[in-house]
Amino acid sequence: LAFSDELLLRVLAYLPEPHLTASASLVCKRWMRLSGRLRRRLAVRDWAFVTHRLPYRFPDLAVLDLFPASIAAPAAPSRASPVLTCGAVSLTLDPGADPPLGACRFLADDVLDRGLAVVAARFPNLRRLSATAASESAGLMDIAGGCATLQELELHRCTDLALRPVSAFAHLQILRIVAASSPLYGTSEDGGVTDIGLTILAHGCKRLVKLELVGCEGSYDGIAAVGRCCAMLEELTIAEHRMDGGWLAALAFCGNLKTLRLQGCARIDDDPGPAEHLGACLTLESLQLHRCQLRDRHALHALFLVCEGARELLVQNCWGLEDDMFALAGLCRYCNHQSDSSNVLALVS
Template structure:
């Protein structure tokens, strides 16, 4: 009823805040905050998560953010975030003021010590962490990504004030051992710890963490921390009895450290290893003691042989996700043992394992009938016959990824189409023997296919897209580098796939403006388009495109010689939801730069 504000009249503040807390998407929350002052206060009091760029006047931005949003429990501070994140306007003003102050100081004095302190003006520091610790004592999740200026002192402040902390990510932070020890002593509810590229840490820091809160930890990630060795893993094995996930990327950890983890952490469900100096004995211990293991990822293990997978097959009957990357000594024999022992496998990835071939994949298809995702990268020894078994034995397969599999042709896709009718995602790259025949079969049989990527497959042409568009309602399509495809194929997609939201047609030399006109009429939901290296697409095509595709959020169009500054201006003025445009800098007019500088990205600023 017009003029009657029933919600604000009847609804108490507590109930309004609880309702707003259940609105998860940020755009919807922002819209709620614009209704009225009361809703804005309620939204601020209910918001629990925020991301802040750790550049500019980051400490000042954080101070304003925590003063405005009083119920924060999840804070991410990331030096990689662009200046368009929350608090960007405040950051820009504070940065301008800081630069002005520094300039005045330089003019007034040539003090070299002041110049040395200048960089700290633009880094998130321990002072910012202290502000966060005082304002958000109920903090549960904290991510500090590449915040190079923080030290153990700031982490100690967090530990002493935020005792409810459950997840901590310190990627790229040069914190020392004392900060980690303080977290262990004070944060007894800590469940997940990520230590990636933390060069300042040694064994004493992780040992102190494990001794302090090991009973609550269920996930640990360690990468490129050369100071962390076997002593740390032994402490984790002794104190973290309930550990469920371990990710370890190290050049210094040896076999004994993994054995101690297997013996001490028998509840382990996920194990990711990239360790150069680890042998079969480590995986034999995992197979013997970790019967609950569900995910195993092995990267770059030149010392692993079929013995390790034989042990996994015998002891880890619940394994569901297996990734083998650059394990050059593994053969088809190991896959036979694995397939017979781990029949619950739902995801299988082989990447660069040169001795795994057709017969190994045949065993997977024959015994792993619950397989949902299959990823094959750089597997030249796998041929069509393997896909015959996969098609016969894996009817539930939903995702297939093939990269540089030079031994397969159209028959492989025909086998998949005949048996895997639930296929929803197909990504193929540089499989040059594939042509139209396989995709015609897919279009006839796989009616649920929604995500198709065919990159740099030189024989795939218009007939493939016509068949796919006729049989499947695609949402995502990538045909970059398939030079045989012309406007005919894209016209079929535009007319047959009205749900399309993402399209990549880069490197297609025969694609012209009329294809974009067809997209405008047939794909009104398109949100992302990539046009890079399109020789025939011009400003006229962009003008056609934006008439019907005004929902665009992302557009790449570098190295398109017929697109000019006028076309860029047309795109930006017609698509109000644009978030990113990749273009050469010299093609952007000064007016467009003033109007939409935030969303513009430049591939090469010197062009």
């Protein structure tokens, strides 16, 4: 008995997504084609698949992660080659490279742009994209024009120049920027993300609700531009930052900010300035500190002053927080102090 494609799609739709790939797609070519139409999320690890098979194998994707595929594999990896794991990405390192444990090596910019052009042409309903930024960003311009409904964008190896096309994303609400100066990528000849790049994205992404900055090198001016222009911004995450002194005072311009999260920061602010010039985030509800160095009492005092209206304070896996410094949290007058039991020792230096 032959079932129509429509009926088979209704049956296959009841299967969990892992079974669509591991089981149903192996039954026959027809089932493989139909199961591909039901797949909505995909992480690609081979860039050749992006340009040749992706649009035909999975034509209705809404969430696409291209970052793993944009990392070039070593020329001749061996069984003895070390593997570096960063989050969900595993990198095979080349022992013969100089240095052998250096930064990631990415595909050429023109190759990345061609792949993004294919995605832009074949996936108009894409909602979330994770990709590696090319220096000229021609591929991102194609994405902005072809994927009009894109709401969430994650860009790796970012520079100021690579952020220029971001203003073309009309409906972008969630943006994650990983600067090219991030330790994973080493030192970039084009630099990282500075106040110039932060100002570009601030003027172009005025509908942002969530923003994450990783390894950025901005200062007061860049954060102030984000606060002034992105009036809808509710959640700001700053990770492994390289900000110049004084950037904390610019948080007062974030007039609708509800959650401030600092992750993996070796320092908070080297020179926050006089307390009377700091201002405050009056709408802030939650201040979260993860894996941060908190030995600088002056910087911590400034942070709590800016976040004095916070109702929740979460400190997790941080270093250098002594008893008298933890007492500064009393500046956050309305907060409920939280720390899980597994991190109690991390709060005492």
